[in-house]
Amino acid sequence: AQTVTQSQPEMSVQEAETVTLSCTYDTSESDYYLFWYKQPPSRQMILVIRQEAYKQQNATENRFSVNFQKAAKSFSLKISDSQLGDAAMYFCAYRRGAGANNLFFGTGTRLTVIP
């Protein structure tokens, strides 16, 4: 069974600084995708970044980047130049590469941005 673990229930960062959120996962499959979702108080789940397991290059989306360590089954999210609007719950998620695309989520990390 696939499991996703986020060991940091809460994190805080000063505005304009950099923060890294951790995620580990467990799977026996070789083809899969990993995601980071952001959930602000409005509850809308917003996709931040995705990573295909077969790609060695780490994904980047503007101020958001990942450190994907496939052998270690680690998938961390780095937020650079943190902004007040980045404050939210962040969820790491996994899905299989083929067949159903339902997601398996971690328990989330609450990020606070300090002005």
Next chain:
Amino acid sequence: DAGVTQSPTHLIKTRGQHVTLRCSPISGHKSVSWYQQVLGQGPQFIFQYYEKEERGRGNFPDRFSARQFPNYSSELNVNALLLGDSALYLCASSWDLRYEQYFGPGTRLTVT
């Protein structure tokens, strides 16, 4: 383009009652998935439908059921509500089973 829509936004039910939650996918999307998010937890997969057929089911009791209509909208039904069913219920849609899921704003269900 309209995103995934869900109704109602929130509702309050009493133990033992049943509830129906509704979801309209993004236009053109043929797959709908349902997730339950208990306060303080990540979403848990309940059901996935594609082309009106059930394609996946999470570890939820038979009190939970769903269906997808010819226009690809979907309903989630929960019978004999328990206090533990109180949660945010999220609907997500995708083109098919290969592509990204896009989430709706959720329905907040409170069972008293």
